[in-house]
Amino acid sequence: MRKILVIALSLFLLMTGCDKSVKPIQIIETDFDLQQAENIMKRTWKPVHKMTNSKLETRPNVQISSKEEFFEIYDFTYMDESEKRTIYETIVVLRQGEEVKDANGYLVFGDGDFQKYIPTIYDEGVFIETAYIRESIFSDEYSYRNKVELIIVENSNEKITGWAKGFKRTNIFMKNDEGKWILKGISGKVSYGWNRKD
Numbered sequence: 001m002r003k004i005l006v007i008a009l010s011l012f013l014l015m016t017g018c019d020k021s022v023k024p025i026q027i028i029e030t031d032f033d034l035q036q037a038e039n040i041m042k043r044t045w046k047p048v049h050k051m052t053n054s055k056l057e058t059r060p061n062v063q064i065s066s067k068e069e070f071f072e073i074y075d076f077t078y079m080d081e082s083e084k085r086t087i088y089e090t091i092v093v094l095r096q097g098e099e100v101k102d103a104n105g106y107l108v109f110g111d112g113d114f115q116k117y118i119p120t121i122y123d124e125g126v127f128i129e130t131a132y133i134r135e136s137i138f139s140d141e142y143s144y145r146n147k148v149e150l151i152i153v154e155n156s157n158e159k160i161t162g163w164a165k166g167f168k169r170t171n172i173f174m175k176n177d178e179g180k181w182i183l184k185g186i187s188g189k190v191s192y193g194w195n196r197k198d
Contacts, residue, residue, distance in 0.1 A: 019056045022145070024136040037123060037131035040078075041171065044183050045120040046073035056161055058091055058118040059193070067099070070107070078144075079183040090191045092117050097196060118191045119167050125160025126167065128140035129153045149174055152180050154188075164192050 037162050040048075051074065052058045067088060076084045093100040093108040100108045109137065119126050131152045137143045150173040160167055172185035 001147040020190075022138065022142050024138050024145075026137040027136040028133075028137070030133045032052075032133055032150060034128055034131055037150075038182050039130065039151070040173065041121040041152055041154070043120065044078040044093070044173075044181075046170070047076050048118050049120045049122040050074065051077070051091070052118065052123075053131075055067050055115075056117045056164075057110060057115040059115070063104075063106040065101075065106055066107075067107075078180065083183050083186060086186065086190060087118065090118065114193060114195050116193055117161075117164065119154075119160070119164050119189075121154060123160070124163075125156050125175050126154055126160070127157065129155040129168075147174065149184075167192075 026108070032134050044127075048058060053061065053062055060070065060073070062073065064073065065158070070088060071084065075086070081145050091109050102108055112144050119130065131150070134149045136149075152171045152173070154167070154169045154171065156164065156167040167189055169186060169188035169190070171183055172187070173181040174184045176182045
């Protein structure tokens, strides 16, 4: 019986491993309206913008005692769970994977003079370089992997602040069941760390 289970597991791993290497037979890219792309980006990154102060510190301006409370206060509706987690874990202080709390039981955002800054489309010097729809089409056998993504590439110019110089980020969106574009992936720079004493 054990041998049968091992063989079955090996076949499953072999099949899923092969499945990952399957490439689309066609990729169609179509330009997407830049104004519409900017509206989608502003809607998606609004909670991060609300947390970023004039000193370019991305941190809540209220005391928060838990991750659940954080997501009740800041609306990340247009990001999927993995991207929400990325943003949260970027700005909260973690020690050995655990959230750090102060003496009053509130989460610590920013570690002393060391701060995090997450650039967004709202910031001076950040602009949308390009936006397009990418449709990936697979063979009939793998048609369940067909997908339509919205790719929005952010870039920066000379107006961006010094430590974020060279900022560039690719945002990958897919539509949810309600037809809304949801951020599913980020490629490039998410945040910058800097020291107030520098």
